Amino acid sequence: MIVIFNGPPASGKDEAASLYKEKYGFGNLSFKYQLFKETIKHFDVDERWFMEGYNDRTQKEKSEFALQGMSRREAMIHVSEDIIKPKKGLDYFGKSVAEEIEEGKNYALLISTNAGAWRYLIGDTVRFVDKENAEIIITGRTKHFLSIVGEHLSVDNMNKAIHLVSEEFNLSIPEYGVRGENVDSLFGHHWYVACDQSVDGVALAKAIDEKLIVLNDDYAIERKSALKRIRVTVLKENVFMDFMQAMGKIGGQHKFPRVLKGDLLKDWEIFIQNK
Numbered sequence: 001m002i003v004i005f006n007g008p009p010a011s012g013k014d015e016a017a018s019l020y021k022e023k024y025g026f027g028n029l030s031f032k033y034q035l036f037k038e039t040i041k042h043f044d045v046d047e048r049w050f051m052e053g054y055n056d057r058t059q060k061e062k063s064e065f066a067l068q069g070m071s072r073r074e075a076m077i078h079v080s081e082d083i084i085k086p087k088k089g090l091d092y093f094g095k096s097v098a099e100e101i102e103e104g105k106n107y108a109l110l111i112s113t114n115a116g117a118w119r120y121l122i123g124d125t126v127r128f129v130d131k132e133n134a135e136i137i138i139t140g141r142t143k144h145f146l147s148i149v150g151e152h153l154s155v156d157n158m159n160k161a162i163h164l165v166s167e168e169f170n171l172s173i174p175e176y177g178v179r180g181e182n183v184d185s186l187f188g189h190h191w192y193v194a195c196d197q198s199v200d201g202v203a204l205a206k207a208i209d210e211k212l213i214v215l216n217d218d219y220a221i222e223r224k225s226a227l228k229r230i231r232v233t234v235l236k237e238n239v240f241m242d243f244m245q246a247m248g249k250i251g252g253q254h255k256f257p258r259v260l261k262g263d264l265l266k267d268w269e270i271f272i273q274n275k
Contacts, residue, residue: 032076034096039079043067103128106139106154125154144258148180148187149226151219153212155258161211162193168207171197175240177268179260188229192260192272194237205232235272243271 036054040047045066053059054072067075084092101107109124125145126136144155158178166173175194180187191208193201209230213220219227240256247267260268 031093031097034093035076035080035084038084039072039076042079042083043075098131101128101131103131106145106152106156127156146178146180146189146259149222151216151222151227153178153189153216153219157212157216157219158258160215161208164211165204165207169199169204171195171199174237175256177240177257177260179265183229186226186228188227188231191230191232192240192268193232193234194240195234196237199234201232201234204234205230208232239272239275242275243268246271 036051040050043066049066050072053062053064060073061071063069063071064075070078080093104127106125106127109126125139127139129135129137139154139156144158146153158176162173162176165171173193173195177192179190179192181190182188191205193204209223213223241250244250244254244256257264
């Protein structure tokens with residue numbers, strides 16, 4: 001998933017990005033890192049001197065002889081707008097960040113103006129299968145991601161695991177949903193699986209877990225750390241259909257949610273308790 005921070009100077013963009021990185025395991029891509037390099041190169045100044053002054057708010061806006069009388073911020077704007085973009089194109093910095101995109105990793109799709117004046121997270125997630133040719137595949141929806149400890153479990157991972165387990169056990173699993181849960185001071189996943197055949201939930205949980213460890217490196221890492229338990233509750237298919245009907249969401253445009261959280265999870269828990 002990609003989260004974009006945009007705001008005026010000193011509004012806390014870097015601090016917010018750092019908190020997201022620390023808490024949720026996000027990577028951190030920024031246009032300004034390439035701009036730092038270009039500015040330092042253009043003015044032929046010491047990198048440490050430039051960065052220490054940039055990170056000091058009392059020095060950041062101070063005019064510097066080495067920067068032809070401009071502050072560090074003014075120098076960066078000058079290099080960006082008057083030198084780099086006219087020579088290398090308006091998309092130069094965007095392309096420099098795009099080079100850090102990894103094939104095989106899920107990203108959220110966001111539509112925005114060049115200046116970031118407005119933006120809309122459309123809800124689809126994509127994966128680059130060929131970065132050179134900009135080839136992508138749609139892998140799911142942002143609301144269908146489960147990442148309570150950095151496992152970054154996508155609906156694509158879930159679907160593949162269920163498909164592989166269905167083949168291994170010779171089962172029909174038409175519906176399922178997953179929720180995060182607390183396990184003492186750590187965390188776990190609770191799967192609700194629709195199956196009208198007789199199946200051992202413990203064996204099913206073990207098989208799903210094994211498949212996800214192979215499919216998702218982040219999941220595999222967290223299974224050795226904070227993600228301590230995977231359990232499965234097997235329910236009849238009609239339970240899932242009855243829930244959707246109770247929510248007034250019957251029809252081809254409505255699908256049982258793959259990730260259960262918030263008010264939806266509360267409604268689901270109340271519903272199955274009364275079944």
